[in-house]
Amino acid sequence: MLRKIVGVAVAIAFLAGGVVVARELTRPASVTIEEPSITLEPGEMRSIHASRSGGSPLSDALSWRIVPPGLGTINERGEFRAGAVSGKGTVSARSGSASADVPITITCPKQAQLRGVRFDVACGRLADVYVDVAAYGGAASAATAVDRDASTVASDLSIPAERRFRVYYFGTSQGFAAALPELGRDFTSGGIGFEGGAVYFDAADAIAIDQSADPQMQTTGALRHELVHRFLRQFVGYANVNEIPTWLNEGWAFVEESSQKNWLRMEARLVSASMAHLGKLPSLRTLTSLGDWNDRTGIESLYQYYAAAQAAQFLIDDAKLAGMHRLLLRVRDGSSFAEAFAYAVPGLGYADFQDRFNDRVAALVQTYPGMVAVSGAPNGSGGTVIVYGLNPSASATVTAAGPIERELSTTIDPYGVFVKYIGREFPPGDYIVTFETAGQHLSVTLRL
Ligand SMILES: [Zn+2]
Numbered sequence: 001m002l003r004k005i006v007g008v009a010v011a012i013a014f015l016a017g018g019v020v021v022a023r024e025l026t027r028p029a030s031v032t033i034e035e036p037s038i039t040l041e042p043g044e045m046r047s048i049h050a051s052r053s054g055g056s057p058l059s060d061a062l063s064w065r066i067v068p069p070g071l072g073t074i075n076e077r078g079e080f081r082a083g084a085v086s087g088k089g090t091v092s093a094r095s096g097s098a099s100a101d102v103p104i105t106i107t108c109p110k111q112a113q114l115r116g117v118r119f120d121v122a123c124g125r126l127a128d129v130y131v132d133v134a135a136y137g138g139a140a141s142a143a144t145a146v147d148r149d150a151s152t153v154a155s156d157l158s159i160p161a162e163r164r165f166r167v168y169y170f171g172t173s174q175g176f177a178a179a180l181p182e183l184g185r186d187f188t189s190g191g192i193g194f195e196g197g198a199v200y201f202d203a204a205d206a207i208a209i210d211q212s213a214d215p216q217m218q219t220t221g222a223l224r225h226e227l228v229h230r231f232l233r234q235f236v237g238y239a240n241v242n243e244i245p246t247w248l249n250e251g252w253a254f255v256e257e258s259s260q261k262n263w264l265r266m267e268a269r270l271v272s273a274s275m276a277h278l279g280k281l282p283s284l285r286t287l288t289s290l291g292d293w294n295d296r297t298g299i300e301s302l303y304q305y306y307a308a309a310q311a312a313q314f315l316i317d318d319a320k321l322a323g324m325h326r327l328l329l330r331v332r333d334g335s336s337f338a339e340a341f342a343y344a345v346p347g348l349g350y351a352d353f354q355d356r357f358n359d360r361v362a363a364l365v366q367t368y369p370g371m372v373a374v375s376g377a378p379n380g381s382g383g384t385v386i387v388y389g390l391n392p393s394a395s396a397t398v399t400a401a402g403p404i405e406r407e408l409s410t411t412i413d414p415y416g417v418f419v420k421y422i423g424r425e426f427p428p429g430d431y432i433v434t435f436e437t438a439g440q441h442l443s444v445t446l447r448l
Contacts, residue, residue, distance in 0.1 A: 029054045031062065031093050031100040038091075039105045040072075040082040042128070048078040048102060050093035065092040070163055071104060082106045084204065085164040086123045115182050117175040119168070126150045127165050134171030135211045142169060149220065153227040153256055158325040159235045166206040167223070173197075176210035183208055198222040200229040202238065221257040221264075228253035236332040243337045247287035251312030254305045263376035263384040267419060268306035269364055270372060274388035274416045275307065276362035282307050284354040299413060310361050315353070319344040365389070369416070371435055373446035377421040383446045387418040387435045394437050400446075402431030412437065422446065 034049035050062055064074045071089040074080045080091060086108040090101045108123035112130060119130035124143035127150060131139040146167050154161040168183065170176040176197070184201045197213025200206075207226040232249060233241045241249075258264040275281040282300075286292060287308055296304055316324060323344040330340030341350040368389025375383050390396075390412045398408045398420065404427060412418050418435065426448055434443040 029095050029098040031095050031098045033093055033100045033102045035102050037103045037105070038080070039107060040080075041107055041109045042082050042084050042086065045079060045081045048074070048080050048091060048093070050078055050100060052095045052098070054098075062093045062095050065094065066090075066104075067092070071106060080104070084206075085128050085166060087164055114168070115175075115178045117170065117179050126161050127167050130166065130168045132169055132171040132175055132211075134175065135169045136171070137169075142167075145220070146223065149223050150227055153224055154231055156256060156259075157228065157231050157235075157252070158321050159231045159328070161231070163205070163234065165230060166204070168206060168208045170208065170210045171212060173210050173212050176208065176213075180208060198226050200226040200233075202229075202233045202241070205230070205234075221261065224259070225253040225257040228256050232328070235328055240331050240334060242290075243331050243335075243340075245284070245288040245337055246290045246293045247284050247308040247311050248315065250293065250305055251308030251310070252316075254309035255312050255316070258309070261376060263374045266372060266374050267384060267386055268309050270370070270386045270388040271303055271306045271415065271417050271419075272310045272361050273365040274368070274390075275303065276358050277365070277368045277389050278392065278416050279358075280415055281358050281361055284311055284357050287311070299415070303415065307361070310364070311357060314357070314360055315344070318348060318353075369440060369442065371433075371442040371444050373433060373444040375447070377423055379421075379423055382421060382423040382426070383448055385418075385420045385422065385433050385435075385444065385446060387412075387442060388416060390416040390418065390437060390440065392416050396435060396437035398436075399434045400426070400431045401434075402446075402448075403427045403429035422448065 029052055031050060031052050034051075038046055038048065040046055052062060061076070062078075064076075064078065066072060066074060067089050068087070070083050070085070071087055072081050072083045074091060078093070083106060086106045088103070088105050090103055092099050092101045108128060109121050112119045112121050114130075118133045120133060120139040121128060121130050122139035122143035123129070124147040127143070127146045129139055129143040129146050131137065131142045150161055168179070170179065180199065183204050183206050184199075197210040199208045201208070207223065207230060209222050209226070229249060232244060232252070236244065254268065258268065272281060282304060287304060293304060319327065327340045327344035330343050331337065338350040341353070345353070365388070369387065370389055371385070371387045373383060373385050377384050392412060392414045394412045396410050396412055396418065398410055398418070400406045400422070406426075408420075410418060428448050431446045431448065432443055433446050434441070
């Protein structure tokens with residue numbers, strides 16, 4: 001009887017041991033993260049301590065996952081480095097089917113430094129905005145303005161604003177020049193837009209604007225311009241952005257830049273028309289490569305933006321916003337621009353569009369030569385007088401008669417154009433502006 005009991009006990013112990021072993025083999029691993037939450041500023045590093053228990057001894061080591069991926073980077077030792085922009089997300093540590101999460105907050109830094117330039121920082125809905133303490137305006141109002149312009153541009157381009165980015169405003173050109181290499185350090189290939197006082201760094205996804213290079217009224221235009229480059233690059237992807245011909249990338253940027261500047265739109269339109277009238281409008285084939293674009297100097301480097309803007313506007317008019325969106329989707333999927341173009345405007349080939357460009361621009365104006373006065377000028381007030389379709393490089397005399405009188409001897413540019421910005425040196429009132437050159441006498445009224 002006793003032996004029997006012992007035998008049963010041994011059997012129970014054996015069974016119990018067997019169960020224990022079986023559970024040891026199948027019990028799911030568990031993962032724990034020591035830190036309840038992590039808060040960092042952009043670029044800061046912190047180790048995340050995750051540990052694993054249970055599971056098969058053969059199971060893989062911990063693997064890490066960051067959501068959203070732009071929040072930061074992490075190595076196999078759990079060293080997390082915050083990304084460049086503010087935001088919230090999680091880091092997950094996983095082993096087999098087990099995982100643990102830690103919430104991460106990348107806070108908006110109040111202040112920052114870059115190569116000796118000190119910034120106040122404000123983080124809006126779409127972007128982190130760094131304003132040089134030597135620049136005018138506060139960071140909070142700059143962040144509001146960036147949100148507004150980024151929303152407008154995203155909507156005009158029919159592109160969703162998906163990822164946060166950075167905007168830097170510099171108060172001096174020395175600071176701008178010193179900090180540019182820092183922002184562009186991880187830049188790896190073409191696709192940079194450089195417009196004098198404004199740059200978009202596509203690897204860093206940052207816009208830098210030198211406020212000292214532009215009067216205050218110009219800064220909005222510069223931001224909108226670079227935002228077009230930024231959204232196009234974001235939407236079609238780094239690998240495909242070079243499929244977009246430079247005339248469209250720069251021309252669309254110019255269209256957005258000049259959307260609230262009637263004088264600039266008018267100047268671009270009439271200069272382009274004058275070039276086409278004289279057979280000197282650059283063809284779209286010569287405005288396709290960024291290398292050729294960046295090689296132009298002098299007045300040609302300005303007028304190529306004007307020509308490109310007319311081409312971009314023709315395409316937007318032909319394709320409508322829906323067609324532009326179809327085109328960009330095709331480019332994003334890896335199509336060539338010519339293939340994508342067929343989806344933008346059914347029935348119009350890219351070759352035809354290019355061939356008709358000169359005639360369409362020439363037809364923007366009915367009679368040559370002509371003279372136009374519009375209100376507004378680069379410094380925000382005043383007016384602009386544009387004379388076009390003239391004999392290239394001829395000499396001329398311009399007079400303004402009104403509250404004050406002025407006379408100016410000048411030379412018409414090689415594209416048959418004369419442009420004069422009239423600013424605060426002219427008191428308000430009506431001026432008769434007269435332009436005289438060999439065999440031509442033109443005049444307009446300018447109201448200041
Ligand atoms: Zn540009």
